[in-house]
Amino acid sequence: MLRILVLHGPNLNLLGTREQSIYGTLSLEVLNRAITKLAKELPVEVKQCQSNSEGELVTWIQEARTRYDGIIINPAAYTHTSVAIRDAIAAVGLPTVEVHLSNIHQREEFRHRSFIAGVALGQITGLGPTGYLLALRGLHDHLIASRLQKMAPPPVASQRRAKGTRPSRSRFNDRTVSEGSIE
Numbered sequence: 001m002l003r004i005l006v007l008h009g010p011n012l013n014l015l016g017t018r019e020q021s022i023y024g025t026l027s028l029e030v031l032n033r034a035i036t037k038l039a040k041e042l043p044v045e046v047k048q049c050q051s052n053s054e055g056e057l058v059t060w061i062q063e064a065r066t067r068y069d070g071i072i073i074n075p076a077a078y079t080h081t082s083v084a085i086r087d088a089i090a091a092v093g094l095p096t097v098e099v100h101l102s103n104i105h106q107r108e109e110f111r112h113r114s115f116i117a118g119v120a121l122g123q124i125t126g127l128g129p130t131g132y133l134l135a136l137r138g139l140h141d142h143l144i145a146s147r148l149q150k151m152a153p154p155p156v157a158s159q160r161r162a163k164g165t166r167p168s169r170s171r172f173n174d175r176t177v178s179e180g181s182i183e
């Protein structure tokens with residue numbers, strides 16, 4: 001089964017308790033339960049972790065390399081500051097979706113820049129808790145598609161190269177037909 005790690009950054013443990021006009025009324029626990037429910041339906045295995053520490057998030061991302069197929073992360077304030085989290089995501093090479101509850105582009109200027117977006121598969125911002133569920137579906141579909149692609153037979157040209165056989169002549173004219181193109 002596909003395994004996805006969901007990381008929540010600093011202060012997201014306070015969800016539902018303060019700043020409800022920006023971040024909504026849902027607690028982190030309820031959000032995690034909604035993620036787990038969808039994960040069972042897909043099905044994927046999920047693990048959710050929250051930390052207020054940049055170093056801990058970096059360590060979890062590094063450890064994910066051998067344990068998970070993909071990452072969903074709301075790096076919270078570290079989105080706008082952390083080269084370390086960006087480097088960790090780039091280093092492990094796991095497809096990663098960046099999620100924000102609020103629309104960071106509609107807020108203060110300093111929130112418009114994300115250090116993570118450049119190494120992420122995609123970014124979902126401003127859709128509240130639904131953003132995490134969309135990220136889970138999107139990452140699931142992406143991982144399934146790349147698994148299928150890896151299982152598919154190689155293109156005809158590389159099969160020929162491997163076998164050392166030459167492309168055949170077309171019956172209709174003198175040109176060589178190779179991989180759907182006429183040479």
Ligand code: CA2
Nearest residue numbers: 011012014015018019076077100101102
């Ligand atoms: O919109 C998001 O999801 C953010 O990642 C949330 C971060 C903020 O720094 C980013 O710019 C956008 C802040 C998370 C703080 O969460 C709180 C939740 C409840 C009460 C106070 C803070």
